[in-house]
Amino acid sequence: MKKEKIKFVLVGGFLGAGKTTLVGELAKRYSAQGKRVGIITNDQTENLVDTQNLRSQGFEVGEVSGACFCCSFDDLVATAEEFSADQIPDVVLAEPVGSCTDLVATVILPLQQLLGERFDLAPFGVLLKPSHGKRILADAAGERKSGFSPQAEYIFRKQLEEADYLMIGRLDQLEDGEVAELRERLQAIAEDVPVIPVSPKSGEGVDLVMARIDHPSTTSRRLLDIDYDTYAEGEAELGWVNLTATVTAGDEPIDLDWLTQSVVDRCANAVIEAEEGQIAHLKVSALGGDTQSVANVVSNDSGVDVGLAAGREVTGNVQLIVNARVAMDPDNLEFACRDAVAFVCNQRGLEVKSVTAHSLRPGRPTPTHRMVR
Ligand SMILES: Nc1nc2c(ncn2[C@@H]2O[C@H](COP(=O)(O)OP(=O)(O)OP(=O)(O)O)[C@@H](O)[C@H]2O)c(=O)[nH]1
Numbered sequence: 001m002k003k004e005k006i007k008f009v010l011v012g013g014f015l016g017a018g019k020t021t022l023v024g025e026l027a028k029r030y031s032a033q034g035k036r037v038g039i040i041t042n043d044q045t046e047n048l049v050d051t052q053n054l055r056s057q058g059f060e061v062g063e064v065s066g067a068c069f070c071c072s073f074d075d076l077v078a079t080a081e082e083f084s085a086d087q088i089p090d091v092v093l094a095e096p097v098g099s100c101t102d103l104v105a106t107v108i109l110p111l112q113q114l115l116g117e118r119f120d121l122a123p124f125g126v127l128l129k130p131s132h133g134k135r136i137l138a139d140a141a142g143e144r145k146s147g148f149s150p151q152a153e154y155i156f157r158k159q160l161e162e163a164d165y166l167m168i169g170r171l172d173q174l175e176d177g178e179v180a181e182l183r184e185r186l187q188a189i190a191e192d193v194p195v196i197p198v199s200p201k202s203g204e205g206v207d208l209v210m211a212r213i214d215h216p217s218t219t220s221r222r223l224l225d226i227d228y229d230t231y232a233e234g235e236a237e238l239g240w241v242n243l244t245a246t247v248t249a250g251d252e253p254i255d256l257d258w259l260t261q262s263v264v265d266r267c268a269n270a271v272i273e274a275e276e277g278q279i280a281h282l283k284v285s286a287l288g289g290d291t292q293s294v295a296n297v298v299s300n301d302s303g304v305d306v307g308l309a310a311g312r313e314v315t316g317n318v319q320l321i322v323n324a325r326v327a328m329d330p331d332n333l334e335f336a337c338r339d340a341v342a343f344v345c346n347q348r349g350l351e352v353k354s355v356t357a358h359s360l361r362p363g364r365p366t367p368t369h370r371m372v373r
């Protein structure tokens, strides 16, 4: 009997663009159709807010950590295949690291060419992050005011250039004029690529994304002309911190939403006030029992977002995870993350039982495969 292929959907976009939110919304909709869904998250190091977030929503999540998908291609394939232990999934949704690009040559074509009997590759959709899109995609005067270096901006643009279709995220927060302007700027980068405005959070436009995935009309596989030295310099500009802490208030109830929002707010203020950091994405998760809260800050000029509201208090131990990606020195960033956790817990008399943190600058990408046709 012919084995069914797994539909493999890679969701691209810069740090904080809304990939995890979109993956969660797609997973919910495919599950509601009776499809079996597997999700793969990815990071340079362990302890991911995204994994905890998607698992707490009830999804089956595998994690590729330690390097991006392109540099851990075999892990990516093994993780995708683990879902098949009981029953082959219908759909695998995979979220690459948000500072990663050249994914068509290093992930999509290798999966298609080496494992095409098992995987059916969906068109590659990339989410535009409006807060950075407005600043990075040059205005008529060509003036740079994103706060990021030209090398980091290079990655942002390359991510958009290789898409089969583009999505303008956070539609719920954009005026019609802003959508039109972003569409124009995107079309200057990739003239003939379809553009879908979408709100992963409210769900608006997600049906159009699913139509692209389920009934692909074009999968042009745009191969990038890319300079890996510039790409590596752009990634290395980012400080990367993954911190985990166990905190407890004993029998006193802890308001998880207050906790995550306070920690992310204090951390954001510290890196902005230092006038050193450009925030790509700060996220804080708190998990007590099976109740979770996630709070995020996606740029220097945006406030705190509630990515996932717990809506209730918990007692006992809470696992706190901070994932910070900011253009600044990683040691200073780690200090800001540790200080935010200690300060906020102290405010409410919460005991911090343990803290571990891992800080780094991403190393040069060295893809397992790079196929240029
Ligand atoms: N208002 C609004 N907020 C959104 C939308 N989509 C995502 N967000 C918020 O944006 C923040 C970042 O979203 P994520 O889905 O975590 O972004 P990401 O691309 O996965 O980020 P990384 O994994 O760090 O690359 C969260 O606080 C989300 O709640 C949207 O459509 N509207």
Ligand SMILES: [Mg+2]
Pocket: 019, 020, 021, 050, 095
């Ligand atoms: Mg994510």
